[in-house]
Amino acid sequence: MGEAADNSAFPEPDPGRWLQDYGDVLYRYALQRLRDSAHAEDLVQETLLAAFQARASYSGRSSEKTWLIGILKHKVVDFIRTQVRESTVDDISALSDKGVEHDIDDLFDARGFWVRPPRDWGNPDAALHNDEFLAAFEACLARLKPALAQVFALKELVGQSSEEICRELGISTTNCGVMLYRARMGLRRCLDVQWPGGNSKGTK
């Protein structure tokens, strides 16, 4: 008889339906953090496979979507971590060395004053609700050096603490801070040019 196969009162979860219902949401979550569609697709597949294998552990306490995003988030962190690790050691040490930072140096004159002072971006709430701003933000993130974009993504898009990131990457807190600094400076420099919204209202 089929007693072994029929021991659950719950319907068998259907990964095909998960794909249909949450595939796009998962994909966008991964894409925003990895900025590579092939890798994002792979992680969606891995997430659904892992969810299928672990379906017994789904308690129903959180929504299916939250549960699936939670699995994906771990996969994204693992993936970015591996990517950063695979950047050459020279790359990481060059990007985290406070001594050599040409991308920063040419923003300032010899006395450390701004060569081109940052613009006023106006009301922050307005920018956050402005599609143009968010599109420019994504475009600028895509232009950062990969290792910098990855560290920035772990900190600000995935929400890891800098201690966690430094530990996992095996670099010092100081070097980690330098990488985040360069990522932020690169982003704001790019947005200062790319985002037209700040231009129109140059409040002093």
Added chain:
Amino acid sequence: MRSCKDISFLVSQSLDRKLALRERLGLHLHLMMCNACRCMADQMKLLQAASLHYQITEGLESHSAQQALSREASDRILARLQQAARERSD
């Protein structure tokens, strides 16, 4: 007096860790006097706020062109899932 360059690093640090009192005072003093660095500080904070926006929306909306799984990717993933389900029931 700290330079604008020093201040930009300090502002970035303030987003990652709690600054020491001396650092906070130096930062505050400089920002009071320097319009350019006030703009820079606002910009960096906005970068963090924008990122948080993505954390919260959890992929609900994207402002880049690619919004959805392609048909091919979707079919490929479905085939792989069905294979896993078959292996499970075998």
